[in-house]
Amino acid sequence: MFTIRKLMGILDGNTLKKVCVPFIPIAMGLTLLGTPVAFADNAVNLKVLVITTGNTATGDPNIGLSYIKPILDEMGVRYDVLNSATQSLTTATLSPNSCTVGTAGCVGNYNGVILTDTDLAGNFTPSEWGILHAYETNFHVREAVLSGYPGWYGTYRDTADLNANNVYLDYGLATTATNPVAPYNATWTIPTPATNTGINGADNKTVFEYVNTANPLLITDFSFAATPRNDNQGPRDGTIPKVIQLLNTPKGEALVSIIQYYKTPAPALPVREVLLSSLNNAWFLTHSQVLGYEFVNWVTQGVFVGGRYVYMSNHLDDLFLENELWDVTSKKTNPLLLYRLNSADISNAVSKQAAFRAAHPTAGSTFMLDFAFNGAGAVVDPLATTLVTNKTDDLVAAVIANKSQFRFINHTFSHADMDNVPIPANPNCDYPTLSTTALIQAEITKNRTIWTQLGLPDQANNNRVLVSGNHSGLRDRKCTDYPELHPAMANVQDDDVPFITGANPLFVTAAANAGVDYIASDTSQINQAIEQHFTVSNKKVALTTNNTARTMSPRFPTNIFYNAISPDVLVSEYNYIFNERFRTLGQDPCTVAGAICTPRNYQEIRDAEATAAVQHMLSFKKYPHFFHQGNVAKYDAAGNTLQFDWLDSVFTAYEKLFKLPVKNDPYYLIGDKTKDSLTAKSATIKAVWNRSTNQVTLSANKTIPNLLVTGVTGGDIYGGQYIRQISVTTIPKTFTVNQLLTQ
């Protein structure tokens, strides 16, 4: 939790006077000390500088940048990247005309610095390190280091400096000779506010507050371990580093620490602070995703443009239809084995949903499944001119009776394929196509008619979203969809034309005509794991920055297959797909990318799914996970279902790591947020934090209706911080900073 003391904690004695005078009235009331004096020379832009090592040989960014960049992007944090391998750091990089605090009108360019590597692979000269540290000290800006060798005293000496103390980089640690062997459990030792009275800004209300630190954190990759030296030695700027261990090896060695640099003698407050990790961090590591937010939040002192939430929505496609099932004997999908939900399944789903909410507090009391439905399966005659819902149907009646327990999404009337009509005509196409915009639009509007007839909730909002059958219309499958029909093809997707070239302009036009704003995509497909606007231009689908166009709203697939309704079916299919079929072909699955070396049982599959889904959650992406109606079939007398088994595994794993409540938004709201995010990313934003007045001033080159900003008064309180949606325009507006947490 951020406190007044935390803000003061990074300041040296002289500057403390400047900041505290105006800051106290904010906390205690303006009448106490009169009108605060504005110190325009104590300000920073709300922007992060990421300093990386790059890889000049391949032109590829380093692993740390690949890790932190998606986190910054997803949260909407503004940042610049400096590649130390190719670019020099100068004082002008950090402040206009190299100005310093005390210069009238000086605004530091950054309010946080992130280094991808402890020593930047030797790319920084001692002088550049000096420039960086001087800026951090002068502007009271924190630094986070994502990974690397923690060093020992004497590693980084300036050989051109003949002074006795020529150490230019020192983290106050001594690296142990033996590295921990992964996997292992790391333990948290973050001081509590009650016990850290001598430590500023480094307690469990200010750092990693969102983490469930009662549990150890599994480390699965390389790490250095180190111990605090506490030897009263420090770098040549005259500071002495003090190490506060936060995350440790089983032997108590430091893995993640805050290093506070104090002036001597008689240190009162640190003049500079660093959050240091010696773990190898990468986007694919769960432990890295747990840590990721704090690298950003801590360096910015909890004040930044952007924000994060954890999301989980589950879509069950094909409600009212029946799906073919996997045959455990023949190891094939069998068209004679069919499953369609029934009233007992719906009642069971209501009960299981309630039990799930009770068992997992982070899911909240209103967590709901979303059914993407096809009205053709809910009518007396889908070919009739006038559609009539079949309310005597067991499933239809059950859905109507329990409609308030779920949310619904338009999945088109008959699950029609929306792909391009083949040119030339292909009578052997695996799927039928619709040749006009009107026919496609009718698939959307007829399903709305059924929505109305069934009386399903929240139709007006949901008219803005669409899940096409099989996410069709966004890529062109070129008539090859079923492997069994194309034995000569190694992969029927080989001839696919991906989004955007393969998108069907008739489909996009029909969606626009029908007032659909947000179209579902499948993140496993090329170019579909991207939030983006698209439109039809010159009879082709094209990307656009126009936010009134259609917006892609990606969804995550899972390995709970559409044709599985029970664990034995799922286990059979899962192991066939990922293991057995390679052995059948004489291949070693251990050598095939994506395959698994040994078959898995149901619990292992659940664990694997939980790992993947929790990583999705910790990425802060809003994307729902999609399933199919048969996955919520009751498979045993206890009422268990594949769907709720999956949810239970995912939330059990999540709650071991995080304490944050999980957002379970309806799809249209996810679409709205996606649109807001794209609008913000397309704008040039100016955001300045004047630490003298403790206010942030925001403006942009265009209107941003809902810009997320963390650390200003108002908005949601989430994870103990304010996250506020602010309407930003070209006219600057000022907001009071509030890092103080109320829960």
Next chain:
Amino acid sequence: MITYKHSLWSTPTLLIVAVMVAVGAGVPTPTIAAPAAATPKVDQKVKIQKEEEKRLKKQDKSYIQHAKALADQYAATAKLVASRGGDNRALLDAAAYFESEAK
């Protein structure tokens, strides 16, 4: 009743390889059975997490270059530390680890 058959191509999230799912016939109605799997040990969860992370790592086309860069970086730092009289064993281990990852 309308039956919808999905192509499995769009289903697996972890494997972008052909799935030969042939259409069969005359197979009886499926039995819905409870899972037979026993509750796994904790270390089994660790093993699965590591396997899944490894599969994701393999999907990162840049990882080999990243690992090679780290190996070179730590080897260079190891030389620096040795030249200044420090203990560089941790760095040599790191260089060896990332060198193996780069293969």
